[in-house]
Amino acid sequence: MVTIKEIAAAVGVSSATVSRVLNYDPTLSISTKKRQAIIETAEALNYATPRNRNRAAAQSLGAGLKIALVHFLDPAKELADPYYVGVRLGIESRCQALKSEVVKVFLTGNAPEATILEGASGVVAVGHYYGEELEWLRRHSRHLVFADYAPIGDLDDSVLSDVGRAMTRLLEAAHAMGYRRIGFVGWVDAFYGPDNIHAERRCRTFIDWMTRAGLYDPDLCMVERMTPDSGYTLAKTMLSKPNPPKLLITCNDNMALGAYRAIQELGLRIPEDVAVASFNDIPVAQFLAPPLTTVKIPAELIGETAVDLLLERLSGREVAKKVILATEIIWRGSMARPAEAEEPAGTRLAARD
Known part of the structure; x- marks a missing residue:
């Protein structure tokens, strides 16, 4: 060369x-x-630049590898959440390009045969894993990468987006547009247990930011263990209160779909009576009426990057790496756009309370 x-x-x-x-x-x-x-x-x-040489080496290294894709959702539940479908497709498409074999494993109850992981060159784990499940993955994986999750500590390779930072940006934009009465509906992170129900990153960031701004109202922050109807039930309860929010932020787009249904049943209009914003940007978000404002998390790129991290490990990298991918707020009709809220110089923006 x-x-x-x-x-x-x-x-x-x-x-x-x-x-x-x-x-x-x-x-x-x-x-x-x-x-x-x-x-x-x-x-x-x-x-060839060093970067391109490394890329070519990775292409060569990937050929013939067997990679175990461990998913924390069974096929039916994954199908109900297009975001995780995107993560999986990113893993599979990258493996296909590398000519690597993918073996799917669903860790949704009883642990599968450990020999499946042990016989693979490496493992990409999609979703959140704690306690015994996490240790089982570490114990039986030659090389392990987490997609859309980073376990506590610095033992593991991981790739994800910073949803806490994304929530901060969303709240800053909403505040600049005059929103003050802001609500949040989300889920309880099972890892933290019943004594810390607000530990999920988006929820924790929402509470901290709203508290610092002097706007936090506990009645406008509602979470429960995730079910298919969580977005609907939580939104309907919150919006039925005497002083409901003018902006409702949901933990993901699936919950926003339920919130839309609750809003329509209550005879309210989006965004005139209550605006809605969310996370993930699943395909259906742009086709809602009105289209949903949401934080785009690059699901497929998360999957692709997880495979690339695994190849780096196979190439000899010894230090764990955590990759944070950027997010983007996709402004649509469910929430006033920033440009619509710009005020002339010397004027003050009226609060949407």
């Missing part, structure tokens, strides 16, 4: 100059003609 030194010799410049050109260093002072000569020579000699 051609080296920077060989390119430098062919063009008649130093290796440092070649390196800076190929890394697009904007501070380098060099003639256009010389820069073009370096780039053309590198292309002619088929030079």
Whole structure:
């Protein structure tokens, strides 16, 4: 494989100059003609950057591997949550591109045969795992990566999005648009037990941010153990209170679907009577009436990145890595857009209370 030194010799410049050109260093002072000569020579000699060499090595390494995909939802429950379908599809598509075999395992009750994991080159675990399940995965996996979850500590590779930070951005935008009476419905994270029902990251961030802003009302923060009807029942209860929220944030889009149904049954309008915002951006979100404002979490990219982390481990990386992928607020009709709330200079935005 051609080296920077060989390119430098062919063009008649130093290796440092070649390196800076190929890394697009904007501070380098060099003639256009010389820069073009370096780039053309590198292309002619088929030079590959270290990143591209690593990518090619990963492609070669992935061929023929057996990867166990462990899911915390059974097929029926996963089908009801398009977000986790997206994570799984990301894993499968990346493995297909690498020519790796995928073996699916559902850890939804009794533990499957440990030999399935032990016979795999590595394991990608989708979802949340605690206690005995977590230790079982660690014990029987040669290499283990978590997708959409990061266990406490720094033992494991993981990839996820920071939903706490996303909640903060959403609340900051809502506050800037004048919303003050803001409610939240979500679920209880089973790991923390009945004494800490508000520990789920979105919920905890909501309470902390609203408290600092002097806006927190315990009556407008409701959680329960997740069921298919949680969004509907919690939203209907909250919106039936004497002083309901003007903005309702749900923990995910599935709960928002239930909230829409509750709002319609109560004879309320979205967003005139109550705005709605959520998380995940599942495909149906854009087709609701009105379309749902939601925080887009890159489900498929989370799955793809988890496989890439596993390949890095197989290539010899020893230090655990945690990858945080960015989120984006997708503004749609269920909540006033920021541009619609811009105020002329010198005026004050009226609170939506």
